[in-house]
Amino acid sequence: MSQGVDRSHEWVRGFAWLFGITFVVWLALVSSLAPPEVISGCIVALAISILGAHLYAGLGLPALTLKRAAFLLAYIGVLFWEIIKANLDVAYRVLHPRIPIRPGIVVIRTSLKSNVAKLILANSITLTPGTFTLDVVDDQLLIHWIYVGATDVEGATRLIGKRFEKYLKPIFG
Amino acid sequence: MNVAGLISTTVGTIFLFLGSLGVFRMPDVYNRLQAGTKCTTLGAFLTIVGVGLMHNDWLPKALVISVFILITNPVSNHALGRAARKVGVPLCKKSVVDKTEEFEQRKVRQ
Known part of the structure; x- marks a missing residue:
């Protein structure tokens, strides 16, 4: 019983996130607030989020808290700085x-557990100076x-993974 | 705004040029991928955002497109590198270490 409640809660959370993201992307793409645009965007975003909410639950993303949001912002800042360094390098x-x-x-070895966290780590390593990820198996990255x-x-x-894990761990751990 | 856009686009174009020069100069597939993807990420980002700054009504669109590029670029890089590794493209002579064997063996054991 409690598991069923938990799952429907997950579904609602996935639905809300997907709807918000797709709707904002749509608004940015049409860049207007004219009623026909807003209504059609609303319908499409609704359809996508109803169809895709269970996929979001499958990702196993943690709930967004203030602490996680702060780490996420710091992480994005660090990532941008690393991208600039990578290009100059x-x-x-x-x-x-x-x-x-x-x-x-x-x-290299990572202590991150969730697949999404490993995906973000692999992509970040690809964007940073002089390194890119060839393969990921369990806790090891080639x-x-x-x-x-x-x-x-x-x-x-220590040289490649640590600077990102520092931020990703509080977000996903 | 116009000047900022011009500067951004110019710097972006320089990075794109350096990226293509890197693809030309580097000795093997993997190093070419390094040059090819690193410079095109920031190059494309700055160029697109620069266009957005020059035409302000395009700015939201430009931002969305550049975020998509930022997310998808490393994925394509990873796919190309992994494919090259699977096919067995050798590393260049300058290379100092290759741990692929170890990695593959570990994968088989499990």
Whole structure:
């Protein structure tokens, strides 16, 4: 009984999030508040969120609390800074006459449990300076590194994964 | 607003150019992917947002598009790199370490 209540609660939560997100994206795309646009957007967003709410529940995302939102904002800030650094880094390596690279493929370990968290970590690693994710299996990530700083698992984990895990752990943990 | 848009678009174009130069100069698939995706993420982002800044009524659209690029770009990079690894494209001679074997063995054991 209590499980059924829990599941319907999950469904409502997924429905609310999906409806909010799809509706805001629609409003941004049409960029007008004319009644026909709003009504048609409302109908489509409603249909999508009714059909997709159970998928959202399947993701197992944690409820949004103030603390999680704060960490999420800090995380987005860090990610943007890392993206800018990544671009300057690649620009330097491309323009340097001798192309200063020391590439290799290393393995790192993550302590994150949920699939969504691992997905975000893998994508963040891809966006940051000199690394991109080739494969994820369980708690290990296979990573191509353009300038290898450490070949062992512990060292590579410290250099690549830690700066994001610091923020992702409070959000998903 | 117009000037900010112009600056943003120009910087974005420079990054896009550097990205394509990197694809040309790097020695193997994996390093080319590094250059190709890193620079195009910020390059495309700045270019699209710059256009949004110059034409203010396009700004919300531009922001939505650039967020989609930010989310999907690493995924395509990952797919290309993984496919290259599966097909067995070798690393370039400069490479110092390759842990793929270890990784694959571990996967088989489980």
